[in-house]
Amino acid sequence: MWCSMEKDTSIIVKGIGKRYKIGASQERQDTLRDLIVSQVQNLGNVFRKGARSKKDEIWALRDISFDVKQGQALGIIGRNGAGKSTLLKILSRVTDPTEGYGELRGRVGSLLEVGTGFHPELTGRENIFLNGAILGMQKREIEARFDEIVEFSEVQKFIDTPVKRYSSGMYLRLAFAVAAHLEPEILVVDEVLAVGDADFQRKCLGKMSDVAESGRTVLFVSHNMSAIQRLTQESIVLEKGNVLLRAPSGEAVDFYLNRGLSKVGERYWEEDEIPANSAPFKPLAIRIIDKAGVVSDSVRSVDPITIEIEYELLEDITGLRVGYYLLTTRGEPVFTSFDIDSEELFKEFTSRPKGVFTSRCVIPPQTLNEGRFVLGINASSYMVRRYFQDDQALSFSVDASGAPGTQWPEPRPGAVRPALEWTIDQRGRS
């Protein structure tokens, strides 16, 4: 009765929703003792007429409906916690929806994370077969593509070495190579392009567009807006578990980036936007402040630009560094900076006590070119733990008026516009 799917439709979902019990991390019934305790509490609740229901639950996704035509590449964009990963998990059947219905035509290959199932003790060769099988390839298919996979990964020399001896770059290349040679009818890709060096990323993007051009359906989740625009024709924007917009990718990316704009140079994190595992670090706000000390979405290149990150530490943290990366709207990094980069602060803040902090950074005048920039924030203890990361924390505009070279109205390529010192000498004169 539901098989109303048309021949050229690849994915169709209707009213998909996924409900999680919240506080799962704290109230998880991980041990029998917890179970017994909670059962006793529930027993008490029975008399209060199901008091526990509604409020301990959260809808990670609600009423999601869309369809994808065969051979179409659809981008999915949204902030952390918007429900992107949950949606992909449902589409790749890792988890079941709580409500709704969907149909997929053909084999779904999911690259929710490359290298899934890689075993460190096994050699590269062995892992290709194992990983291929896990991703749903037949042994014959893997054998037929083995040489191609090895060549793509560029680890020929180490193919019989256990992957635990690989560098992280080699490991990722091999993992991506296997995944990239999977040929499902529907390819689900999440964030894989965040890995590897620029060269390898280019190779990956090339492979992905091959997949899309060969008539397969691609679902692509990424924070890399330029990759979204290059690889997909259409995108959907997710926010808080709902589809806000479906539009041609250029339009969707603009819409998404400009949602930061409505926040006028300032962003507060709401409880449900903070992943549970970021504790004891809790982001509070990030803001852009202009020369006059006013929070602003648009700042001038010739003025100093202040970036403030406000956060709370629920416990003492050792080795914490809080910083940001500045990116163009196309996703190209401009620079990265952390609050304890300098020697003095590094020594002073080896450990931070619990409490509320503000890390403030001033970008000197004459640094940025005109255009729109995106700030991603990162709070981590180097080599120990990443507490929190939001690749699209906030976006802001820089106005170049008055900057060097603005006597000509043409746009200048490049993300930075430093005031540089030139000298001009004429030959034969001093």
Place this chain on the structure above:
Amino acid sequence: MAEAKTLPSNQIVTIKPAKGWLGIDLQELWHYRELIYFLTWRDIKVRYKQAALGIAWAILQPVLTTLITSLVFGYLLKVDTGSDLPYPVFTLAALLPWHLFQLSLQKSSISLVGNSNLITKIYFPRIIIPLSSVLAVLVDFGISLLLLFGTMLLYKLPLTWTALWLIPLTLLAILAALAVGLWLSALNVQYRDIQQMVPFLQQIWMYATPIVYPISIIPEGTIRSIYSLNPMVGVVQGFRWALFGGTPPDMTLLFSSAAVVVLLVSGLFFFRRMEKTFADVV
């Protein structure tokens, strides 16, 4: 062509909320047979990868256990084997299927949690995980079987055609381990108490199985029947009979097999019911 055979490209997969108790989808399991093979192969490969003695452990473990039990129960406590069998052979014949069962149980009960990275990222029938961890133990068993035959040769005990019964008996042991493994692995996803419990469970189970003592010390009648509900009683008695003759353990085997069927069917249903939430809770 190859593609068309495995999964037609126009096959429609449906996504909907899971409801109720579902049976096991054998057709789907068959489709994933290569994954079963590769995961089994991985478990075997990895188990002895960084052990200096490698696969020799498959021989050493039963040898050492046989030596210890022979010393304690055979030599010091002078347990009567109920026949003229030398104690080491008597106990080794029981230790082999027991080790198969014990190791399968141990591996399968933690298998889902140990493979949580797969469960949270890729779809495949979850039963493949405990299944392949049980199958991987078979290799050890095969090797240790050679040890048994060698020991029998040493004691000049003949090997007869009844030894072919070892095949269905081994299958029974595997099914028993899988049945219990299904229950324990699914429960362990929710309650990590299970993995703490398994060593004790194994110890109790071992003493509830006629390994170091003969079944003749268990009173016949109702008590013996209840005792035989332990699947391993049937397997162990079957092993001894198939190798050394004597009266066939008809009733014991019947009770044990019935217990396996009940455990396995209920285990499959329980597992299928729980698997819907594995990715969310593991």
